[in-house]
Every structure is written in C-alpha cells, then in structure tokens.
Amino acid sequence: MSTDDPLRQQQEVPAQQAVLLHRMYEVFSTDEREAVLAVALAPDVDWPNVLDGVRLHGHEEVRAYWARQFAAGTPLVRLEGLRLDEKEPGAAASPGGSRKVVGTVRTGMRDETGDHWADAPVEHVYSFTTDGRVSRMDVRQP
Numbered sequence: 001m002s003t004d005d006p007l008r009q010q011q012e013v014p015a016q017q018a019v020l021l022h023r024m025y026e027v028f029s030t031d032e033r034e035a036v037l038a039v040a041l042a043p044d045v046d047w048p049n050v051l052d053g054v055r056l057h058g059h060e061e062v063r064a065y066w067a068r069q070f071a072a073g074t075p076l077v078r079l080e081g082l083r084l085d086e087k088e089p090g091a092a093a094s095p096g097g098s099r100k101v102v103g104t105v106r107t108g109m110r111d112e113t114g115d116h117w118a119d120a121p122v123e124h125v126y127s128f129t130t131d132g133r134v135s136r137m138d139v140r141q142p
Contacts, residue, residue, distance in 0.1 A: 013082045013101050016132050021103055024134075025079040029110070037063065042129045046136040076108035080121055087140075101126045104142065 013021075024040050027033050037059060041047075047056040049065050056062050069075045085100035103124040108117040120142075127136040 012084050014098065017098070017101050017126070017128060018082055020132065020134070021082060021101065021126065022079065025077055025103070025105070028077050029074060033066065034063070040134055042133040042135045045134055048137060048139050050139055074110035076110055076115060076117070078106040078108070078117070080104045080106055085125055098128050101128075 020040055024033075024036055027036050041059060041062065044058055045056075045062060047062045047065070049056050051065075051068070056065055081104040083102050083104075085102050087102075103126065104121050105124050106117050106121050108115055110116075123140050123142050125138040125140060126134050129135045
C-alpha cells in the first residue's frame with residue numbers, strides 16, 4: 001500500500017486522535033458542537049481566527065468566533081483525510097509529545113440555495129495535550 005493511500009495514512013494517526021477529530025468534524029455544523037468543544041479542545045486551546053488573521057485562546061474565544069461564523073451563515077467542513085504531519089519535521093511534535101496530525105478539509109457554506117463547497121481543500125494541523133485534547137490548530141495550504 002502506498003503512503004499516498006488515505007486508508008494507510010489514517011491508520012498511522014493514533015486511534016484516540018483520529019476518533020476525536022472525526023467527531024469534531026461530524027458535529028461542527030450541528031448543535032452538538034458545544035458539547036464536543038469541552039471534551040475535544042484544551043481549556044487554553046490556541047485556535048486560528050481566519051476571518052481576522054489573529055489567534056484565539058481558550059474555549060470562550062473559540063465559542064465566540066464560531067458564533068460569529070454561524071451568524072453569517074452555516075459554515076461547513078468535510079474531512080477528506082487524516083495523516084501525520086510530515087511537512088515540518090523540525091516542529092513535528094505537539095507540546096504533549098505526540099506528532100501533529102493533518103486533516104485535509106473541504107470548507108463550504110450553506111445558504112438558502114444549498115451547500116457550496118470550495119474548489120480546493122485546506123489543511124488543518126492539530127497539536128495535542130498529554131490528555132489527548134487539541135492544544136492548537138493551524139490552517140495552511142496543501
């Protein structure tokens with residue numbers, strides 16, 4: 001099996017992290033995201049605000065950012081694959097000591113005419129705490 005095979009790549013991601021990230025993407029565009037936030041994100045999570053180009057810190061700032069996104073419409077994210085980060089080998093470890101995990105994601109927006117998906121995917125790069133929660137997320141181009 002080649003390393004480009006999404007199934008092989010996903011198997012390399014630790015199971016606890018893969019399950020957590022799949023759940024986060026499953027519920028992001030639903031009312032369940034609030035319940036997942038507390039168990040998936042570290043209390044002092046470092047999160048990107050891509051709308052304003054700044055970093056957010058902690059549950060309250062992330063919650064407010066998501067509320068702002070949903071006030072403008074219904075943002076959509078579709079997880080297309082998971083793999084361990086290989087682009088930045090010098091920074092491959094999370095503060096908790098685990099490798100960073102990259103989610104290849106298609107973003108979109110739902111409005112009265114339906115779902116509209118971006119032409120190209122982006123990468124969400126996750127770092128984790130020692131207890132398995134997300135400590136940081138970054139967005140980059142593949």
